[in-house]
Amino acid sequence: MQRTENRTTENMTEEEFLKQYRPERYEKPSVTVDILVFTVNREQQLQLLLIQRGKHPYLGKWAIPGGFVCMKESLEEGAARELLEETGLTGIYLEQLYTFGAVERDVRMRVISVAYLALVPANRLAIRSGDDAADACLFTLEQKEQGFTLSSKEKNCILTEDDLAFDHGEIIRTALERLKGKVKYSDIALELLADKEKFSIYELQRIYEALAGEKLDAANFRRSFKKKFIDTKRAVKLEEKCSAYSKKPSSYYKLLG
Amino acid sequence: MQRTENRTTENMTEEEFLKQYRPERYEKPSVTVDILVFTVNREQQLQLLLIQRGKHPYLGKWAIPGGFVCMKESLEEGAARELLEETGLTGIYLEQLYTFGAVERDVRMRVISVAYLALVPANRLAIRSGDDAADACLFTLEQKEQGFTLSSKEKNCILTEDDLAFDHGEIIRTALERLKGKVKYSDIALELLADKEKFSIYELQRIYEALAGEKLDAANFRRSFKKKFIDTKRAVKLEEKCSAYSKKPSSYYKLLG
């Protein structure tokens, strides 16, 4: 970052320096933000938003939504903007995942892509079919030992990594690893609750299971939930009961703070 | 990434498309890689390589070494190249840390910086005083509750965050968090061993302590080392003993695979 200007600049004041400075001396890569929009649906399936490309390269293949970073927005702001354009949503949990910068990842030009995770409660996500996202679709994402599978009932199709554009298969694998690991030691799962002020423990468990990619013991899950949230007053049990999901009504809980 | 070309491209073949494609349509940010070169010295202190800026902006302030990403190298390759230029080292553990992209982080122009961690064994790190790194210095890094302090005996100075260029204080804080967290569930500490084929347990413990920023119980550390490495045949005890560090000679161990 500090090896680009002429040695003679040492004698200038900062003001003088900035005046004479010409930034356009080198060829630059393009920078994009890609957003992995994850949700967990009613059937406790992990889902991911993909868009079918209508242009070369990778015409017809499925891609993670994204776009170029504007000069006047931070990466985080760019990610939020892309998410808004794609889904119409604001106030969503966003987390930087990783930056992908292989030289040939885009045949058109050098593109460096900063990938972000977005965790969206299922009830907030209604895919807008605007002109940008005409071919957006939520795919059900199943974690396998080595990799994943993507499937959509509506589109009646199952994707393999070959059906994905660019290096997006690798990006999805990286995201799954992150989710799988982080669900165990953080509270990101809460971000996927439809209503943080009214949820049942089992509902939350289903989200944990979808992220972890494995079944959890109900008794142990309850115990750890109570230890972590009730004992520490981070959540309280509500009077109201829920009968929507099962035969026996379950208690609602509400997150505090 | 897919919203930049003209709608009429849909009818072309991929070859035709690439032929007519002009990448230079938008203003682009600059992309740099910054390398946080960490080491743990003989006195079990965590150290970080910084360079004193000889130019505006931030003339005289200390900065994390780095430079622009070349068009023909990946981010990882760029990081390795910068590390080589700065320290003369190859074959060093490198890990992508985070990408920093606030709009105003560099007054000259929009710069997006991909930060990498490099873990270098103390014995391999001899700061080269080439023209690029004339003012490179290893600072001892102490972790505090909120933040850190940097100090150098040779330069006889102590740095606060105000003495750092750009947002490099924030980057260092992010790196410390990562090291502190990752040392507990991964084996990155091994990368800082002077000799992976000949080390004592206490020597390794000191590295763990420097990264974690806290003292560890020797008995418990030995127990977990043996469980994790000896029982699983990932390391073996050597016949040879070491008398360099203490009164009673200690056993050497050797990593396998």
Next chain:
DNA sequence: CGAATAGTGTCTCTCAGACATTATATG
């Protein structure tokens, strides 16, 4: 009644942390 989910109790095993103890070198 059976079926299904809600919710509790309990046992075991592992592991981390604290701390006491023994062993072996140096000066």
Next chain:
DNA sequence: CATATAATGTCTGAGAGACACTATTCG
């Protein structure tokens, strides 16, 4: 001898996982 580090042993409590059990609703 004192002292410092090497190395082992032991106790405890927390927590994860497995699983048996009870409770409540629907049909």
